[in-house]
Structures are given as C-alpha cells and as structure tokens.
Amino acid sequence: MALLLWRFKEFRNLVIYRHRAFPVRRRLLAFCYPPMDSLYIDAFEIGGGLFIQHGFATMIAAKSIGENCWINQQVTIGYNGQGDPPTIGDNVTITCGAKVLGSITVGDNVVVGANAVVICDVPESCVVGGVPARILKRK
Numbered sequence: 494m495a496l497l498l499w500r501f502k503e504f505r506n507l508v509i510y511r512h513r514a515f516p517v518r519r520r521l522l523a524f525c526y527p528p529m530d531s532l533y534i535d536a537f538e539i540g541g542g543l544f545i546q547h548g549f550a551t552m553i554a555a556k557s558i559g560e561n562c563w564i565n566q567q568v569t570i571g572y573n574g575q576g577d578p579p580t581i582g583d584n585v586t587i588t589c590g591a592k593v594l595g596s597i598t599v600g601d602n603v604v605v606g607a608n609a610v611v612i613c614d615v616p617e618s619c620v621v622g623g624v625p626a627r628i629l630k631r632k
Contacts, residue, residue, distance in 0.1 A: 498522075502529035503548040510534045540583065547589075555593075559583035559601065569594070573612065582617065602632070 532548035540560035547566035554571035576596035590608040606622025618632040
C-alpha cells in the first residue's frame, strides 16, 4: 500500500478520505503523503472499487457512490445550490468534464458522456450526454 500512496496522488486522497473517522491517523497520512491539491472528495459513503483517473480539477460531493465507479478528470459531482447532493449507483462511468448536479439519482451501469450536464434522474443501464444530458442509448 505504501507504494500506491507514493506513486498515485488520487489514491492518497481516497485513503485520507476513508480515514476521516480517525483524525490523528488522517493527519499523519496527509503529512507523510501529501494529497492532490486539485481533487476534493466529500461524500457520505463511497463503495469499494472507486477509480479516479487523473483527478485534476475534480470535485466529488455526493450522498453516496456505488461500487466499481470510474471518474475521470475535471468532473464535478455536487450541489446545485439547493437540496441534497446526487446519489451515484454501481458501475457508473463519469467521463471527463461531466457535471452531475442536484439531488438526483444516477442508476446502475450508466455512462455519462464527456462534458454532459446531468440535472435530472438517470435510469439504469443507459448512456447519457449533452447539455442538458439526455438518454442517448438504452441497453
């Protein structure tokens, strides 16, 4: 694990986030392995297998993120100024530059296209894209 912490800054941020219940351990980890400055993680629950590819300029503020999710660079997941943050299902891929905003639910096995702006619920097993995002393909 020390090798992963040394090589991958995105992994550092996720490990520091997962130690939020242990403030001393969290501070020690942040001191030994400085987190990536442009990756912000603030979620109530994150499932296993989260993969953050190139966490540059990425903001994650979700109610929950399911298992085996893939988040690319410059993604914003968060509030739209009112209500709760979004809920992300299992096996979701959010590609570069996408925005998922508001108290919405993104179903399981969804792909959010590049630079899409998702502002309403997305059913499971589909591909969405555009501004505002609409369903492009259902599986």
